[in-house]
Amino acid sequence: MDDNEQKSGWITWLLGGLSAAFLAGGLFYWNQNRSLTQLHNRSRARADSLQSATWKLESDTRSLNNQLALARTDQTALQQQLEDATTRQNRLEMSRRALAGRSAEWARSSRQLNERLSRLTTTRDSLTNQLTAMSDKIGWLTDSNTVLTNRTSQLDETIATLTNQALMMAPRTALTGDRFRVDAEKANRKETAKAKKVKTLTLSLTVSPELGLQGRQDVFVSLTHESSATVIPPRRTITVNLADVNKVIPVHSEQSVDFGAGDHRISFGIEPQQSLKPGRYRAAVYTKTHYLGSVEFQLRDSFWFF
Structure with missing residues (x-):
């Protein structure tokens, strides 16, 4: 009987130990499973986040590529505008040089006109003095006009006579x-x-x-x-x-x-x-x-x- 009791107690302890071991193993497994589940959920959430980030990066990449194409187009247009502006600048420079030459020519012409104006002013003063002197002769010329008018009438008659004589001596058809x-x-x-x-x-x-x-x-x-x-x-x-x-x-x-x-x-x-x-x-x-x-x-x- 003592042997049976000992065996029975040993079995009981063995079953208890096994139960405790199973319980501990179950708790450990449950704890590990929960940790793995949390890790899996976190990994899945991170993967979803990375997927979203990837999609966003792809979208950003496409947008940047479009912007780069537009930038290249704008660069080409700006380059053409720069070349056109350079051409216009060269033309303006040529025009400026031409205007500078004309300005110098106008300046020379202005100096010449000023010199001519000075000479004309001197001539005007001289003519004014001559006019004053001639005014003094008007009275004498007026008195002489009557005498000259009478002589002119006589000369007209003489010229008419000479003209008739000349026509008789040299007919017009012989001259022209x-x-x-x-x-x-x-x-x-x-x-x-x-x-x-x-x-x-x-x-x-x-x-x-x-x-x-x-x-x-x-x-x-x-x-x-x-x-x-x-x-x-x-x-x-x-x-x-x-x-x-x-x-x-x-x-x-x-x-x-x-x-x-x-x-x-x-x-x-x-x-x-x-x-x-x-x-x-x-x-x-x-x-x-x-x-x-x-x-x-x-x-x-x-x-x-x-």
Whole structure:
């Protein structure tokens, strides 16, 4: 019986120890499982956080790439703007240098004008003094005017007599051309005396053999207004070598003429490129060495739309 009791007590202690061991192992396992679960939850939460951070970084990366592309585009545009600005700056620098040159030229011109003004002022003072002196002579000239008027009448009669004698000694046809004629025509070829209607001027004259012109020569027409101005732009200007003077004339029409025996009737056509002014005109005819004469004609103004 004692052996049974001892065995029974030993078993009881063994079962108790095992139970305690199982209990301790269970507690340890539960504690470890709880720790692992917490660690797993923390790891999962961290993984989720890292995943979110990754997505955010990817989004930020895409945004930065877009911004970088835009920045590169802006850089290219800014580079082009910089090149354009440099080009404009170079042009402005060239303009500045040109203006500086002009400014220097204007400064020189200003000095020259000041010097000229000073000379003109001196001339004006001199002319003023001369005018004062001449004023003193006005009374004497007035008294002399009556005597000169009487003598002028006598000289006019003498000149008329001498002119008639000269015409008898040297006829006009022996000195210049003769039978001048000027025809002014409108666009429809009808004659007109209105300046703004003239589209064609036809000048004709007869050259007598008494002038002594030989062979083929160029003949020129020069047209001027009573104001001594050139009425229309000339084709060119030439110098004619006359007996007593070399003269520069504007040429409005010309042709080559073969001067042989007998009279030569020459005709010139002039087509103004702009409207003529009313007034008195003079058409003079020359060769390189002779003055062949001139003719005057009148063109009147138009009224309203006529």
